[in-house]
Amino acid sequence: MGEKVEAGGSDLSDRQKYRRKLQQCLRVLERLLAEERFDRPKNLMGLEIELNLAGSDGMPRMMNTEVLKRIASGDFQTELGMFNMEVNVAPHRLGGRVLDQLAEELRTGLGYAHRKASEVDAGIVMIGILPTLTQHDVVSANLSDVERYTLLNDQMVAARGEDFTLDIEGVERLTCTSASITPEAACTSVQLHLQVTPDRFSDVWNAAQAVASVQVALGANAPFLFGRELWRESRPPLFEQATDTRPPELKAQGVRPRTWFGERWISSAYDLFEENLRYFPPLLPICDDEDPMRVLDAGGMPDLQELALHNGTVYRWNRPVYEVADGAPHLRVENRVLPAGPTVTDVIANVAFYYGLVRALAEDARPVWRRLPFEDAARNFEEACRHGIDAELRWPRPGRTGGMTTVPAVKLVRDELLPLAAAGLDAWQVAPVDRDFYLGVIEERCKRRVNGASWQVETFHRALEAGLERDAALAATTRRYCELMHRGEPVHTWPTGFPAPPEAGRSGPGGSDAGPFATGTG
Secondary structure, three states: OOOOOOOOOOOOOOHHHHHHHHHHHHHHHHHHHHOOOOOOOOOEEEEEEEEEEEOOOOOEOOOHHHHHHHHOOOOEEEOOEOOEEEEEEEEEEOOEOHHHHHHHHHHHHHHHHHHHHHOOOOEEEOOOOOOOOOHHHOOHHHEOOOHHHHHHHHHHHHHHOOOEEEEEEOOOEEEEEEOOOHHHHHOOEEEEEEEEOHHHHHHHHHHHHHHHHHHHHHHOOEOEEOOEEOOOEOHHHHHHHHOOOOOHHHHHOOOOOOEEOOOOOOOOHHHHHHHHHHHOOOOOOOOOOOOHHHHHHOOOOOOOHHHHHHHOOOEEOEEEEEEEEOOEEEEEEEEOOOEOOOOHHHHHHHHHHHHHHHHHHHOOOOOHHHOOOHHHHHHHHHHHHHHHHHOEEEEEOOOOOOOEEEEEHHHHHHHHHHHHHHHHHHHOOEOHHHHHHHHHHHHHHHHHOOOHHHHHHHHHHHHHHOOOOHHHHHHHHHHHHHHHHHHOOOHHHOOOOOOOOOOOOOOOOOOOOOOOOOOOOO
């Protein structure tokens, strides 16, 4: 969604020209890979977090333009809906105290953004889907006032040819239609980037695909949509259906959705870019003036803008990224699995677990993807989205006995994956104090079987039991979530339900002196 698209002067009907340009870009990418022209990785990671805006009443605020003006920082940008923003953290080198550095930068930046947003009663909320969001909030009139979003919406609506249908059956069932892609804006996620060499790309991507289910099980934080309790992580089914340009006839033919887990392990980054061209029609056929082959022949490094733009309209949960920086091309794996929140500490714990585990699995002499059928990895992902922290996953048996077994996600993490994540962080040379603290957060989540989704559901049902109507219970849950999010203690420590009013003259724990996004590892 973040591609900088300008429609002026472009003929959007010229798809044949665009396809030819895409094929040329793909040939250039193949040559770059064969000639080993890529930058050496610098152990760089990147982090983006999508955010919601909600008022003191817990309801969404369609005010991102006003809030961004007040924040006045290039680190914060628009997102698809007027109730969305995104914060981008500058790339960091993995190692040392990087995890605590990231946490401090996020607390500082988000705290400042929250104070500025609060000036217009539109505070920052890190959550997978805002529980108080309604179908009436996700209409085309509430798309951010940015040309690329309008253009993308128009093209997807034209490709679809009819209203988008949402039909998600979980604890309850939601069915509705939308005349635009705006419901996708309900999904707010964390995106983790890792620069890799071409020869390591497939190992890292395969490892990331294998553990996507575990990430979701641990980090689920989106159990509600439009007032219904659905999956523990409802973003993936919502994202798939809200961007599904296939009418029912094409779905029946087995045409792939643009939001896609994938269907096979890969052997090269080229596999993914080639699949994108082979399976998915262009949505934004806008041609750049660059002749990529001529640029390459002249010793330059082509931007491959068409390839990058097309790649940005295929929504893989682990996406390949090609980019030129400082005159050198590089490849990244962009992990898009996790929802936002609940707290900075929880986000950085998820970051630590992911980067450590992917490093260890990518370097394993017996790669998990050679023992785990891809079909099981895909089923695991859906199972984790449905059941969150209580998911049971198919996984290769430990040791050399071979075969598959079904294991609770929390047991798999505690017995097998946390030690691997610790070893991976050691390989990145992350400081032991950071490693132990943030992986300790993951371990405690597993022990207590609590994550953002389970806390939201438990608190919502307690509100219902206390006599609140459904909408009031969702709003009360959202307000309590925001209160605890801003205190900053990790979600596994949050009390469920609602506290009694404090005694006169006492602020209570985390009272009036506790600032937004407060607390560190200390």
